[in-house]
Amino acid sequence: MGSTMSQTVAPENGKTQHNEQSQTPKGAMKARVDVKHPNLTMLGLYLGAFLGMLSETAMNIALPDLSKSFGIGPGTAQWMVVGYMLVIGIVLPFTSLLLKWVPAKPLLLFALAMFFIGSLVSGFAPTSMFIVLLVGRMIQGISTGLVLPMMFAVILEVFPLNKIGAAMGMAGLVVMFAPAIGPTLSGALIGAFSWRAIFFFFAIIAALAFVAAAIWMVNAYALTRPKIDLISCIASILGFGGLVLGVSLISDLGFTWQVILILVIGVLAVAFYSYRQLHMANPIIDLHALGIRQFTVGALIVMMNFGITLATMYLMPQELQNGMGVKVAMTGLVMLPGGVVNALVSMLSGRLFDVVGPKWLVRGGLVLSMIGVILLMLAGPTTSIAYIIFAHVVLMIGIPMAMNPAQSSALASLPQHLSTDGSTILNTMQQVLGAVITAVATILLAAGQASSHTGGKAMAFVTGSRWGFIFALALAVVAFVVSFGMARQTKSDDASKR
Template sequence: MGLTRKQISTVAVLLIGTFVVVLNQTLLSPALASIMRDLSIDAPTVQWVMSIYSLVEAVVIPLSAFLIGRFSTRQLFITGLIIFTAGSLLCAFSPGFIFLLLGRVCQAIAAGVFMPMIFTVLLLIFPREKRGSAMGLVSLVIGFAPAVGPTLSGVLVDSIGWRMLFVVITVVGVLLVLSAVKFLENYGDFERTSFDKLSVLLSTVGLVCLLYGLSTFSSTTNPAMTAGFIVVGLVVIAIFVRRQLKLENPLLKVTVLKTRNYRIAIIVAIINFGVLIGLGTILPLYLQTLRGFSALETGLTLLPGALIGAFVGYFAGRLFDRWGVRKCVVPGVTIFFVGTLGFLIFDMNTDLLVICAIYTVVALGIQFLTTPMNTWGINSLDNSVIQHANAVTNTLNQVSAAFMTALIVSISALGSIIAPNADPTMQLYEGDHLAFVATAVLAAIAFIIVMFFVRDKRKRDTHIAPRSMQQFSPSENTDEIPVSRAMNPEPYFVTSTATIREVAQIMVDNKASGVPIVDHNKMVVGFISDGDIMKYIGRNDGILDSTYMLYQVPDPQTFPQRISKLIDMNVMQIATKNVIAVKSDSSLEDACHLLSEKRIKKVPVVEEGELVGSLSRADVIRGTMANIVTIKAMAEKDDAKKPQLA
């Protein structure tokens, strides 16, 4: 990867920190029933340990730019880890629910502070040409952590108890703090920014009031007070939004929501994320409190959906580049909606495998929908406001997670109202069934939005970079024209020790768009194109797009800095190493198909791996014209072979 040993240690610390933070968001799902029994609280109350985490993170995320500009990355990461570890310790030994909630607040503050910072530092550590690897590592961690969280939680809860979850996190946190003190260095010189204190106060008060009202409306003994909290929350949030529109440097630049495609993408995204997190709360409660399954069985039920969803989310992004948005999101939202309808068949005897299969279908649909929708929305914005869109997206995702969890769990508590004469078990069932109906309604809203409002602006013309070695063998049809008749037998090439300066000079002198790279035996080991050079010197923003986070960091290098660094770089650092090549006795027709299908301009021509020529689109045209007499004769011969119609 081109990193020093200390940089590798730093990356390891940052990735483990990322894993623990993301894991912490889903770890508690199978433990909720145990916490309810141990602390003698009901479902609308216990959901606060999930929703308060998302809510606090939503308030803190917009402050990350201010904190990164005010403190060094080393100070911020270590301090954040200490707060996170202290919160975990408080949760582990909390004597009551209030202390558990306070510990979760500490964890969320730390997560909101250093998650954006971790992503930024990783981009600065990795060489520019290796940033794709950095994004792949972070995406893998963020996709894997939620998958193993419920299963790990189930094992610990069933064998030891829910407090052991926080003991394990505390121990890992202490080890991370010690590792960070030893290995972590400061990276980046970030611009100092300020923030509007009143905006922070308004957002906090408004969100907390609204969340409290939504989480207590089903169990309150004072409906007027609950309604008052909801009204106050909405009014304060409206004041917050109005203030953001007036400030020159707002905490959240809500004007990005004026862009139609981005606004549509945000609405669908918050439904997706809210339903996913909400199901992660209500489904374990259904399985454990109503059906009597263990925490481990609950975790294993959620595992396939999380694992498959993580891989689907990765491939959905690639399919978006090839197909466009609609061909991705229509199947995704359909699977999502149909899957939520499956929840409506749950009863007191539904097999665990059926529950697992239906949840997996829903998770698959959500993941297949999320990445293309996020990318489509971000692509509709000007580059100058993408950073603000990141903050809006991540904040609203966390707000959605908090509110959807509170709403769905509160709806599940309505069982005693809709079935007042039923026994307690049936009241639980009726409440959970109503909560599943609510998720289906939310999925239906997403389905309608996607079907009627999401459109491809135009067909995408995406270059597909060659990623695997392909050598086209000669055709058995001796009547076909071989590549050797059209290729350039004296190709331009560079050795694997050449610099980009030498490559650029060859391209300029010979008006070449690409040059093969050979070793000392003239064996092809790579290919450098003008596209590879443009990709390096063009702006390369770091993008992380997952269900749990959307983040984009602007390229820290200026255009002159990128050119200055590139010009004396070894050619193999940015070249395509797995080269697509053709053999000299291959069919020219097959070679034309290759150039067209892969959308490339030139390929090396080889014999047993050794460079013997090159074939470009221009070579094909010249070769065709030079052999036009022969080609016409072959065509007449082919016509003569056709059977005559009676």
């Protein structure tokens, strides 16, 4: 991308505008799409992404209640998580292509409507029909698969380059705070009402997001309508869907031949899909974004950091309840201070990125994440609640401190024609990795419990959790090593060269 660039926009009045992007005397650059209030433009996307990420962890606490209400075993109840992630894994890789065929605003409104409908279907599901509950949950997955990459892609269009860090900080707040607050909110709603209240809460927020998007969202992209390759579409569904389904089933079925077959099909399909995208004139996802070093390094750090989040958010509520005897509602309250700190750091780290760049923020955040995970590893059945809260707060400082600058650095390094593809790649990698991380954490939890022969069930669960925390620590170490490949310049410096 050169120092000036023209972007065609189709706004609400149907007229075409051309916004020249040029460098200001202070080194900042105008937004590619000129909107009066970019934060209002993003509001529907922020709320939709918040819902999607919130529901990933809110459902974990609800699974025991769902098992009792529907008379099903834990393995069947786990499909509320597996089915959701499966749909996300299938839908998400197509978002970049859809944005080239469908205007952004109608696509977002469709996505938010799907979450609203899915929430009501699950909320009103009769206890004699688990399939109805599951179908509603999978409909929600359609929305999350569309909204997450759209949020990061649209940020690059409606915010000036010198404010992208702050905007990414807000997006990071959505992505990181939602799963952190999920257990707290879920525990409170179940304690006060029932599991149905979770879905009705989702429906209310989805309705608000729909209204916000209908009022303020704009069509931020010119439609190019490239040719759709059916073979790539099939390979994408088999590949990403197979990987997510396969790794999600490991914790329930183990490495049976059926699970191994699903994984093999998934891996081969992804390999074929990737090769085909790199050799097509109009790929579904342009994987050439991975040839940009700053994007690839940032993407790897984001993946590892997201893995730390999912692993610890999966293990902590269970350890508190089963290893330390903490009640469900109290478990949510224990995790609340960390969630609040996460929100504050998410906003602050985005603004700091605009000033100092990503390198030292990312490394400092990863060091704090390591310390937080180590503190959690040292906890036992008799450890005080205050200690757990402190360890969680340290972790919740480190994760967003590294996540937001790494993500901003990765996406800001891309030329405009790769921005939607880069966002889709990043989010697809995160969701596939999320399924892998959850499966590995579950396997390690069970293996650790089996290895413990003293101290009773509580100590066995703590031991299993420690095995999972060691895995999270390994992810932090890998991310820290990768961070030394980050470019020295700040985002603004990098943008001025494009």
